[in-house]
Amino acid sequence: MVAWDEPLPYIGVTPFQLVSALIILIVGYIVAKIIVSIFKKSMKKSKLSPIVVEFLARFLAILLYIIVIIVALGAVGVSVSPLILGLSAVIGLILGFGLQDTITNLAAGVWIASLRPIDIGEVVEVSGQVGSVTGIGLMSTVLHTVDNRMITIPNRLVWGSIIVNYTRLPIRRVDVDIGVAYGTDLDRAIKIAMDVMKSHPLVLDDPAPSVAITALADSSINLQLRPWAKTEDYWTVKGDITKAIYEAYGREGIEIPFPQLDVHIKGTE
Known part of the structure; x- marks a missing residue:
């Protein structure tokens, strides 16, 4: 027993x-x-x-x-x-x-997954890198750039840096910079620019497009065309407006100057 x-x-x-x-x-x-x-x-x-x-x-x-x-x-x-x-x-x-860096990356990964400042498929700028988000893991985040590069960023750098999300909001303002020569009738130049933007089918009426005088530069008076578009149409609108304003100013005889330097030589007696 x-x-x-x-x-x-x-x-x-x-x-x-x-x-x-x-x-x-x-x-x-x-x-x-x-x-x-x-x-x-x-x-x-x-x-x-x-x-x-x-x-x-x-x-x-x-x-x-x-x-x-x-x-x-x-x-x-x-x-x-x-x-x-x-x-x-x-x-x-x-x-x-x-495991100091590992734990930091894991903790950052949990915060990213929880708060979602970025998501799969969005175009973002993180730690100075711009690309489409293709993966958000526990240790790192993967971006796919427009020139077909894969960039892996440790999550601690993602969470610890400024994040710019280009595609989260439904609309974006498109900024197109152009310079006109000194002596140009600015009211006329602005009107032509407004007509160019309003005639584009992808430019939104609300918010309304606008033109700003941004600088009196060395060789030009700088204008900035500011149409609004749906986020997915951003690059199409930017390319079309840039081309259209160049052609419109050419037809209307408005000079788009290139950088130049005037040299004055004084003769000696």
Whole structure:
């Protein structure tokens, strides 16, 4: 007959302690799986991306398994206090040194996925790089540039820099700069520019287009044409208006000067 309270030879652990530890491991594993499953279902209702939910679920599962193992070791008489202190020290060293950048990137990735300052398919400027967002991962964000380059930016640099999102809003103002010669009838030049913008089918009536005098430069009076267009029509409108204003000024005899320098030589007597 087995004595449940008598320590077993060589290991010094009673059968009751072994059975208790085994039950703790089995029940703890089942409970951990249930908790992780509930956590994943609740997180899927949020706006977090699936990859972020999966990462958080795995992190929670590892944490719960460690707790179950520590409790099971305590059931067989092992002193868990030194173990907890040791694990805390190791985790602290890992987080403080080896995984500092990794943890920073992971945290930034969670914030990006949660707050969504950028999203897949949007054209953005991040850390001085401009491109279409093709991927937002836990560690990095990927941009696809117009000249067919793939740029991978660590998430800590994305979250820590100014983000310019060019396509999030439905309309954009198109700025077209052009210079006219000194002596030009500015009212006439502005009227021609307004007619060019208003005649374009993709230029919006509201907000209304406008023309601003931006500078009295060395060789020209600089104008800026400011039509508004749907975001997806931005580059089409910019190209068309630039071409149209150049042709219109040419037909109307309005000079578009190039940079020049006048040199006056005084004769000596």
